[in-house]
Amino acid sequence: MTTPVIVWHREDLRLHDHPALDAGLLEGAPLPLLILDEQLLARADLTPRCQAWFMQNAAALRQQYRRLGSELVVRQGRPERLLPELAQSWGVRAVHFLQSHTPYGLQRDRQVAAALRTVGIRAEAHDGLYLHRPGTLRTDGGEPYRVYTPFMKRLRLLPRAVPLATPGRLPPLPVGLPPGELPELKSDIPLPLAGEAAALAQLQTFVSQHLQRYHQTRNFPAKPGTSRLSPYLTLGVLSARLAYHLAELAGGEGAQVWQNELIWREFQAHLLASYPDTLESPLNPRWQGFPWRDEAEALAAWRTGQTGYPVVDAGMLELAATGYMHNRVRMVTASFLTKHLLIDWRQGERIFKALLLDGDTAQNVGNWQWTAGCGADAAPYFRIFNPLLQAAKFDPDGAYVRRWRSEPGLPPMIDQAAARARYLEVAQAHLQRAESPVIM
Numbered sequence: 160m161t162t163p164v165i166v167w168h169r170e171d172l173r174l175h176d177h178p179a180l181d182a183g184l185l186e187g188a189p190l191p192l193l194i195l196d197e198q199l200l201a202r203a204d205l206t207p208r209c210q211a212w213f214m215q216n217a218a219a220l221r222q223q224y225r226r227l228g229s230e231l232v233v234r235q236g237r238p239e240r241l242l243p244e245l246a247q248s249w250g251v252r253a254v255h256f257l258q259s260h261t262p263y264g265l266q267r268d269r270q271v272a273a274a275l276r277t278v279g280i281r282a283e284a285h286d287g288l289y290l291h292r293p294g295t296l297r298t299d300g301g302e303p304y305r306v307y308t309p310f311m312k313r314l315r316l317l318p319r320a321v322p323l324a325t326p327g328r329l330p331p332l333p334v335g336l337p338p339g340e341l342p343e344l345k346s347d348i349p350l351p352l353a354g355e356a357a358a359l360a361q362l363q364t365f366v367s368q369h370l371q372r373y374h375q376t377r378n379f380p381a382k383p384g385t386s387r388l389s390p391y392l393t394l395g396v397l398s399a400r401l402a403y404h405l406a407e408l409a410g411g412e413g414a415q416v417w418q419n420e421l422i423w424r425e426f427q428a429h430l431l432a433s434y435p436d437t438l439e440s441p442l443n444p445r446w447q448g449f450p451w452r453d454e455a456e457a458l459a460a461w462r463t464g465q466t467g468y469p470v471v472d473a474g475m476l477e478l479a480a481t482g483y484m485h486n487r488v489r490m491v492t493a494s495f496l497t498k499h500l501l502i503d504w505r506q507g508e509r510i511f512k513a514l515l516l517d518g519d520t521a522q523n524v525g526n527w528q529w530t531a532g533c534g535a536d537a538a539p540y541f542r543i544f545n546p547l548l549q550a551a552k553f554d555p556d557g558a559y560v561r562r563w564r565s566e567p568g569l570p571p572m573i574d575q576a577a578a579r580a581r582y583l584e585v586a587q588a589h590l591q592r593a594e595s596p597v598i599m
């Protein structure tokens with residue numbers, strides 16, 4: 160009889176291009192496992208929409224396994240306690256999984272590996288969530304990259320793994336092993352179709368119909384110019400390696416620019432892996448101690464789409480209603496919060512994370528810091544998105560604003576030019592203080 164090995168799924172809810180499943184198949188009979196991690200389930204920012212999106216994708220993964228003759232086993236608890244117990248009672252000799260790179264994921268995986276070691280079971284981490292292992296690309300000087308363009312150029316030169324195919328039949332579960340329940344949770348918003356079949360179909364449609372013009376259409380929020388694959392990429396329902404590979408095969412300027420966006424995803428993961436403190440602190444130390452304003456009312460107006468700036472309000476209403484916001488509008492709304500309202504990027508980051516279906520720690524933190532001017536490769540602090548000019552340029556006929564903001568707009572909560580001047584004054588004074596030597 161073939162020895163069972165656990166294939167432990169986390170943020171990799173797919174069967175295609177799955178190196179841990181592949182390794183499990185090479186070694187023995189894969190026993191697919193999903194642990195509903197109690198520590199993650201208890202997180203305050205885990206909103207009904209995000210929980211339901213995760214569960215629906217897990218249910219779709221279970222269906223995929225059933226189609227191939229296997230079954231996804233589901234248990235709830237703390238992975239470092241459950242895994243050694245389960246592995247021992249099922250008689251497995253190894254646990255295979257795709258390496259996570261967030262501070263929480265890394266710590267959890269270290270604890271799990273240590274707990275498994277004490278009972279003589281191997282933990283094997285495989286790459287597969289990114290094109291290249293985050294945190295490993297170094298400049299010629301041996302430092303982690305902090306600037307996107309050289310990172311992108313370097314990454315493009317590296318050899319890439321060819322995406323793996325979905326396995327054919329899989330061995331059935333040992334007789335008598337209860338599969339366990341997957342809770343059916345209600346979302347507060349309609350969700351996209353869950354599962355890798357839906358993600359792969361959407362990828363194919365995007366590549367065949369939109370990719371070639373991506374570089375021309377991607378900044379216009381009213382157009383179907385971008386892939387909207389981010390909610391699938393965040394839960395690993397879609398392999399980024401496969402997406403990149405298909406763009407490579409398609410070729411052309413649109414494909415190149417789209418690959419660059421996938422490389423931004425790599426860059427943000429690389430930054431968080433290299434500088435885990437950026438979870439809470441600015442990457443650029445000059446921004447330490449920035450005098451953000453603590454203004455609950457202004458924050459609430461921004462969150463609920465009542466700033467009086469049409470594109471900002473439309474963006475926040477799109478986010479509330481769909482769990483998605485177009486990238487251009489994310490930049491404008493985030494800039495408005497941090498620069499015009501002078502509210503701490505961390506407050507906006509938390510609100511986005513709770514409402515986005517693609518909410519991802521590295522991507523969200525990195526992009527918020529970039530927009531606020533305190534992250535890697537950020538535009539200079541004096542470049543401030545003007546929400547009125549941005550709307551005129553990227554939503555010239557107002558179609559995007561009309562789609563999300565049904566009521567006539569409120570008067571602006573703050574004068575654009577005055578808010579801009581206030582921000583510049585505060586930022587200049589802060590940066591001067593940050594640069595002047597401390598006199599002891």
Ligand SMILES: Cc1cc2nc3c(=O)[nH]c(=O)nc-3n(C[C@H](O)[C@H](O)[C@H](O)COP(=O)(O)OP(=O)(O)OC[C@H]3O[C@@H](n4cnc5c(N)ncnc54)[C@H](O)[C@@H]3O)c2cc1C
Pocket residue numbers: 377385386387388389390392393417420421422423424425427484485486487489490493511512515517518519520522523524526527530
């Ligand atoms: C303030 C702010 C917060 C953000 N928070 C998140 C987040 O939590 N999760 C998230 O996945 N993206 C985040 N982004 C990046 C970006 O807005 C989304 O990835 C993109 O809008 C997703 O739409 P799409 O799938 O149609 O993208 P496409 O344009 O089709 O791009 C393809 C893929 O490339 C990646 N990508 C695109 N733009 C970026 C970017 N700027 N940074 C990193 N990766 C990118 C995404 O994985 C995306 O799915 C944020 C951007 C900003 C400005």
